[in-house]
Amino acid sequence: MKNILKINNLSKNFGNVSAVNNVNLEVEVGSIHSVIGPNGAGKSTFFNMISGVLPPSSGKVYYKNNDITGFESYKLPHMGIAKCFQITNVFPKLSVRENVWSSVFSCAQKSKFDFFKPLSNFKYVAEETEKIISDVGLSHKINDKAEELSHGQQRMLEMAITLGAKPELLLLDEPTQGLAPEATLEMTKLIQKLSKKYTILLIEHKMHIVMEISKVITVLNFGEVIDEGTPSEVKESKKVQDAYLGRG
């Protein structure tokens, strides 16, 4: 088993409140690893610490055996880690093409002088952009402004922006949040498709999606890992059932 992401004793305290407590986790290359838990389990805090938004109180995060604990979030895409947000987070007044283009460019530019060259100089960026947009099924909307898209399409665009960074590890924070059932299904399929190319760390609230697609599931409750295993193991676990039913 080869790890791409390794988390050692990660903790976060807000004053006296411990949001995440001594979490250990290893994400295997090429798998979908899910982190689930009831509301307030510390999933988002955990996600924010890995993605560089919040500095951890203690513990370490290793990416390919490099210590990336507390790295500023703008550095992560350049190392191969991209994240997708819980709330729709796109650039509303820019076109779909510009949205994705800037993400592809961010990790493709080689020298600082690239910033001053005409946009038309970057053919490979333009090609890559169009490919990604067609992958998520937004080719017919490529010149529309992001704010003109429907909610589901915006989530797809969000995904396209994330993929633009050519990541090896994808951090997804509740990608199906607020989606209609059909769109949820579409997103689940997309995630499954993506898992062939990328390693995915998925933070989710909805059990059934996670059960379907994950290889390993880690269950958080009150900021601590209460169980870890394959979907069927977790399903059977008494502790997990209790946590979800509020008996934990």
Add this chain to the structure above:
Amino acid sequence: MNKYTITCLIIFILLGPFLFPNATITEMLIFGIVAISTNIMLGYTGMLSFGQALFFGTSAYISGLILLAGFPIFLAIPIATLGSFLISLFVGYFCVKREGLYFICLTFAFNQMFYFIAYVWTEVTGGEDGLVGITRPEFIDTQFSFYVFISILFLTSLYLMYKIITSPLGLIFKLIRENPSRAEAIGYNVRFFKLVSFSIASTFTGLAGSLYVLIHSMVPIDQIHWLKSGDIIFMTLFGGVGNFLGPLIGVVGYIWLSDTFSIIWARWPLIMGVIFAIIVLYFRGGVSELLENLVKKCQFYFKKNKDEKYIKN
């Protein structure tokens, strides 16, 4: 920029000297550089700075002092511009640490700081009287040659700024305006690029300041006062932050209106206030958006007429 706007710009440059007095038209071009560069920061990056007079004024002082010391203009302009670039890195480094209101306050505070340095340091800056006795070099002594000199620098600055906003850098500025946290998440160091935007705007403002000295052969102290920063913001918003050349319309309108009204009525800022309120309330995109909408309506109207004729025939 399409070919119509370029044509309009060239017509403006060619007709300008016949429409306005020499001092007015050169002032328009100089403040044109200031407003368009300010728009890179304000309209494209979404940062409102109330301290642009700092760079305009400081650069004017540096350029004036170099000219007074007897050095040629080809030394004065680059050194003054470089000076404002370095100051913008220093000032900007602190300002971009904060956002929104706090950013505005910081730029304002720095502006006041530099103003009082100029005010107190009388032996160098001339204090309240300003820096006087600067002579224009011989080769731009006539009105015509001076105008040509200023327009060349104006067009060059415009070209450079246009190149910047149509490069990836311009797109990154828009990303920061639209959604800074997402821009950070896809790998852009937002604080760094804010500083870049701030420096670009301030450097071009500085270049304009170094040219301003030549119009009246002096540097009045109010060029570094924060009220001037307000004027710059006003001109930019008046013209419209929605497109590249919009602020230029604002500059021409503002300077023309203030020149005209100030002769008729000493309390003319009152009228400007009313106009500004109307613009902010009803035309958020400024005069340029107003014109754009008019053009669109005309096109629609003519097209409709054509269609009707076609149907009748």
